[in-house]
Amino acid sequence: MQDHPILNELEELRKKGLESLQVVQDELGLQNWKVANLGRSAPMTQIFSQMKTVSAEVRPLVGERVNQVKKEFEAALEEHAAAIKQAMLNKSLTSDAVDISLPGRRPAHGRLHPQTKMLREIYRIFGDMGFQVYRARDVETDEYNFELLNIPAYHPARDMWDTFYTTKPGVILRTHTSPGQVHVMREYCPEPIRVILPGMCYRYEQISARSEIQFHQVEGIMVGKHVTMGDMKGTLTDFARRLFGANARTRLRPSYFPFTEPSGEMDVECFVCHGAGCQVCKNSGWLEILGCGMIHPTVLRNGGYDPSVYSGFAFGMGPERISMLRNQINDIRNFWANDVRFLEQFS
């Protein structure tokens, strides 16, 4: 009974079926194998049609055996399908590998000019202290650029500025942002004032790695009834710490500007050598970053404020100089030359 021919045939089908499954290598092969071995016209399914030739007692045995083989086939198919999927995945993972050393595709993007970024940084720091931006004109009168700032004609202090004169008498290119002080005072008087005045200034100089005919300046002015030199020192020290780092050391030393009295200059400890002396700080350990002072009584008066009641301080700095120090730019001419090879470095 065990070796009923139909059972032998079944066993033969089972062997062949499982063998043929082993050589199947892809999804299509699996489909074909499934149709060939488990489909309606599969030999195994055909066995049922031969059932009538089988004796009744053997019949259940054959039926059971067919079902066993079918289950075995299904399990084998599932297992083999999983293996194929894994093999294909492995293959694709290998073949899809890329040469990661090829350069990446960079998104195209634009850039601000480095000095726009520098100015914004200054605006932000002073903005936090309540100073707002006030802009004034570039082409100025001698009166606003000099006279009202306590710099009469032929005054020794005029040596400090080499001026571009226009062909119109009394009209010059501003040599500093300071004329804005008088403009803002006249506009806001008698309110207290806290503003910064950024802008382009011009000086008649030989263009070199160190000096330019055109440069930005950011002026600041504060006017009120209780404004002291100590406040000036505190404000500018805070500014320096925010720009150069919380531990930046500063010093304030006397200087001279005709529109301030007392006048000073603030140095920050060289952030390249930390005071030990290097090329950047010319061995002094200090970098001069701004000029400042208490607003001269004459200037306050010219702005409409009574110097016996009001006081104030003013300061001015060169953003290009600060950028040069911070980014170790050794030639100021880079700023307006607009060579993209320079500009592209400031992302």
Place this chain on the structure above:
Amino acid sequence: MKIPLSWLKDYVDIDLPLDQLARLLTMAGLEVDEIHTIGLPIPHSDHSEFKFSGLEWDREKIVVAQIDEVMPHPNADRLVLCKLKDGTGEYIVLTGAPNLYPYKGQGPLAQPIKVAYAKEGAVLYDGHAAGLELTTLKRAKIRGVESFSMVCSEKELGISEEHEGIIFLEPDAPTGMPLVDYIGDAVFEISILPNMIRNACVIGVAREVAALTGKTLKKPVPTHKATGPSLKGKIGIKITSPQLNPRFAVGMISNCQHAESPYKIQRRLRLAGMRPINALVDATNYVMLETGQPLHAFDYDVLVKRVKGGVPTIITRTAAEGEKLTTLDNVERTLKDYTVLVCDTEGALSVAGVMGGLESEITESTKTVLLEGAAWNFINIRKTMSYLKLNSEASFRFARGIHPELCPEAIQLCLDRMAEWTGGEIYSDLVDEYPLPAKDPMVTVTTNDVTRWLGIDLTADKIASLLRPLEFVCTVKGNAVEVKTPPYRLDIGEEIIGVADVMEEIARMYGYDAIPATRLSDEMPPQRNNPSLEREEMVRDLLVKFGLQETISYRMTSPEREARWLQPVDKSAIDLDYVTLQNPIAVDRRVMRRSVMASVLETLQKNIRLSNRLMLFEIGQAYLPQKDNILPTEPRQLAIALSGRRETPAWDKKDNNTLDFFDLKGILEELAEGLHLEKVSFTPTTADGFHPGKCASFTCGDVTLGVFGEIHPLVKERFDFLQAPVLAADIDLEALLNVIPPLMTTSPVPLYPPVLEDIALTVDEAVPAGKVEALIRQTGGKNLVDIRLFDIFRSIQIGAGKKSLAYSLTYQAPDRTLTDQEVAQIRGRIVKRLDQELGAKLRA
């Protein structure tokens, strides 16, 4: 200003190390730029803070020595052998110093010559090298004589460039003493601030040091008696304008012998940067450096000769326009009518306060010196020196204001030195005209003023004690101090200005370092936005986001440079009004720009061969002269220029398309959207500089914001651009910023799904796509929420002169899902309308 330490120590005791002294001066406003040591050791510290240079002299190896005999060299004419003692023994030293030749073969010298002696191993400068080259003294055989040491010149010791002969020290120099202890020095290079001319002299610096260190200032006092006759009747003085010449004083010395000044004086002059000439001239320079008062020496006998033996009269007056004078430097100067001259009755002798004349200068044969000490109007001196382009030590000082009180003292000191160095006899008195005495302001400073200005609380006594060492005369009255300005300075004003000036002196003496840093406590001013700046920054940020690079250009240009952009292609020239510079730095930077666009196109040109893709923009002022105002308007403009490849190059991208009109238009569309502009439109237009078929205006409502497009081929030629199109947008920034709405609104997120469909329409080639789109939008109504052109197609099937425009339409209602019938209805209306108005046919 160069201040030798040894000289400074004549007037104030100093026990500070070099760097501490430099810090003290710097923190008081006398900024030390450099310290040049002459033999003294250079401090070695991590935080020296100052630039040191110079040569340190070895104490053992460089000493004072004496030459007792100068002997000829057996086989060299130009060399001598010196018998020399250095305190430890006697040596024979070989030298070629020419100033020893006169002593050769005289046997033992009656008075030994004191010299600077360097022994084997000493580090010196090479006297024969062109610059400053260090060398170590080694044992050598020169012409058969062994040499292991040398007597030194100033150059070898780093004192000066002088290498003509060796140094002869004063006869009382102690043999064997380390040279550094005898003449070791350090020169402080100090920047003199414009208001601190009082400190452009050794006494001035000494006064500061004394005040800052609590020491006493020891002013020099003349030691020679004025034993000569009275000057009365020997000279007349006539001042024609006391405003220009408030004081003119003269003294006189006769029977001077021609001489060199002592070695110490010559050395000091050199260290201070002046060249020794002879004892008389050196005395005037020395006293100027010492006191700050420039002096001028005349040869009195020349003056007498000029008036044919009569009594000379000095007249100070302004020149006649065009009057001429040959100055000391042998240059004939043509003078202005404001130039003040020192003259006699025969004519001009010198340009007052600036430079002496050639004729009456001191020479080797001068016996009698008339010494002038005067005060001049500093503004007038400045005008003169800037006109004559003449910068002398005297004019540098006079142009910043020298107090008239200094004259007599300086004259007496100078005559004293002349007497000492030339053996002359000093006249017993001065002739002194002082028609306009200086007023030394008196101001009252209160303790409250100090608190209000400086933020520190000082008592009146403390204030006075800070000021007195600077010679302010202070009277304390309760909380006030009456402060009288000392008669050596002109920088203190009257009333509240004087208070401010004195305040700086209080702060300097108190120490800027000691003033506490405080945070602002004053009332917060009204806070204001700056919309123009804020919006401008928004525009910058948007353009950067779109991939553009910002530039900032020179605002100075030339009409020719700008004409490349501004001159119409059909004109051969253009005449524009510019803000023109009187003193341009160069011809091509002689005007202020009218067009930011021209700047950006220049930048594009400069970079076009450096980068295959350029997208640039600049925001900045242009300068437009006005008819009715001396000042120009300064409108802010936005200029954009693009050229090159559309895609950034990459290793697998093969797209070589170049940027064109629609890339620029896209940027402007995106900019308008980013700024939430409403009613933006683009209209075909023509404008100078642009390709007439690729040019449009950019408007918002009825405000024109600018013009953009491809630049005209002929303009392209002017700039030497490459083949790729150059796109430019010239935008009126102020107009753009003005149309930005203060607020933007949003629409709700749709709740119901959209219905999407594509339609293709065939129209005549001449029909603008914009018109088709506008009609679709208008007809579609509120439920047609988006229209996107996705294809333009031309073919024989469609027919010549026709094009097919394919649109993706999005229908959506806020309150329901639209049905197919509703959508079909809208589409039907659109198609019918387009057919009626534009003859458009729906393509199947």
